Amino acid sequence: MGSSQDGIDRIDGTDWKDEYSMLTKADMTATILANAEVAPEHYLMKLAVSGAFRDAQPGQFVMLRPVGRGFPFLGRPLGIYSLAENGSGARIEILYRAAGRGTKVISTLCEGDRIEILGPLGNRFELKPGMKTAVLVAGGIGIAPLVFLAERLSAKATPEGPKMILYIGARDSANLLGIDRMKSFGAEVRVSTDDGSAGYEGPVTDLFREDLLSFNASKTEVFVCGPNPMLKRMGAIIADHPIRCQVLMEERMACGMGACLGCTIEVRTPTGVEYRQVCTDGPVFDLREIIWR
Numbered sequence: 001m002g003s004s005q006d007g008i009d010r011i012d013g014t015d016w017k018d019e020y021s022m023l024t025k026a027d028m029t030a031t032i033l034a035n036a037e038v039a040p041e042h043y044l045m046k047l048a049v050s051g052a053f054r055d056a057q058p059g060q061f062v063m064l065r066p067v068g069r070g071f072p073f074l075g076r077p078l079g080i081y082s083l084a085e086n087g088s089g090a091r092i093e094i095l096y097r098a099a100g101r102g103t104k105v106i107s108t109l110c111e112g113d114r115i116e117i118l119g120p121l122g123n124r125f126e127l128k129p130g131m132k133t134a135v136l137v138a139g140g141i142g143i144a145p146l147v148f149l150a151e152r153l154s155a156k157a158t159p160e161g162p163k164m165i166l167y168i169g170a171r172d173s174a175n176l177l178g179i180d181r182m183k184s185f186g187a188e189v190r191v192s193t194d195d196g197s198a199g200y201e202g203p204v205t206d207l208f209r210e211d212l213l214s215f216n217a218s219k220t221e222v223f224v225c226g227p228n229p230m231l232k233r234m235g236a237i238i239a240d241h242p243i244r245c246q247v248l249m250e251e252r253m254a255c256g257m258g259a260c261l262g263c264t265i266e267v268r269t270p271t272g273v274e275y276r277q278v279c280t281d282g283p284v285f286d287l288r289e290i291i292w293r
């Protein structure tokens with residue numbers, strides 16, 4: 001993905017570990033401004049964070065852990081949904097699904113509560129100059145990091161592009177999130193649901209496959225995030241097509257900083273199979289590189 005050895009493109013060449021060793025405790029806690037249920041089991045959290053987040057880029061994530069609770073002991077990785085400057089600090093939004101015990105505890109936090117935050121972590125989506133069409137493919141809560149990407153793409157857009165097309169799929173209409181924001185950034189939206197309650201009935205990858213041949217591969221970039229079966233299917237669909245496709249991998253994580261090796265995946269390289277840490281080499285990878293197990 002053209003990232004540095006540690007997976008994070010640092011313009012000034014500093015190492016991210018040096019950077020974190022300089023962070024204060026205030027940089028590593030955030031104040032919750034809101035944490036509201038926006039759909040069944042889905043929450044939108046707004047956080048006031050330190051100035052360390054002002055340069056966060058689409059694709060990067062944070063590790064969140066409630067302060068003063070016995071559980072979860074480890075932070076949970078969550079993508080950045082939006083970012084805005086706020087005085088000398090910043091405000092970020094996180095859109096998340098209360099998937100299990102850790103995120104359920106996070107969902108009980110209230111306005112004014114403090115939360116431990118580590119970030120921004122990981123690499124980023126690569127935005128190629130000359131890209132005329134950006135195709136975003138989201139499965140379920142995989143929409144969250146793609147909204148931040150769309151916001152940045154729309155801010156950089158010129159009359160020549162990039163034009164944005166979003167393919168979004170979910171179990172049912174109640175689980176389709178982020179569409180209004182995507183439209184406000186100028187994205188054309190194609191919807192699918194498993195139960196047919198909105199849009200095409202079936203997997204979102206069917207919609208993408210139908211249109212694939214209409215894209216000019218040299219001027220189109222595909223960005224995808226969603227559950228692994230969907231990502232695997234995307235990999236199969238583009239296998240014989242030259243289109244570029246970046247994937248944000250939502251692997252389970254413990255440290256988020258390259259220390260525990262808990263998020264290791266296998267990738268295909270010109271010299272064979274190699275291991276990568278999703279937290280520091282990713283979470284964004286070339287979809288063709290991923291070896292699915």
Ligand SMILES: Cc1cc2nc3c(=O)[nH]c(=O)nc-3n(C[C@H](O)[C@H](O)[C@H](O)COP(=O)(O)OP(=O)(O)OC[C@H]3O[C@@H](n4cnc5c(N)ncnc54)[C@H](O)[C@@H]3O)c2cc1C
Nearest residue numbers: 061077078079096097099100101102103144250251252283
């Ligand atoms: C870089 C990155 C960005 C992410 N961004 C978001 C986001 O913006 N919004 C969001 O809702 N979620 C996001 N996730 C997924 C989120 O981290 C998990 O849902 C969360 O860690 C689950 O923790 P838990 O304790 O609630 O669930 P657990 O009790 O640990 O598990 C509950 C269920 O979720 C599954 N699960 C656990 N961890 C993951 C994971 N990392 N990915 C997928 N399934 C998992 C388990 O297999 C189990 O079925 C992201 C993950 C990564 C790595």
Ligand code: FES
Nearest residue numbers: 256258260261279
């Ligand atoms: S989560 Fe510890 S190495 Fe990636």
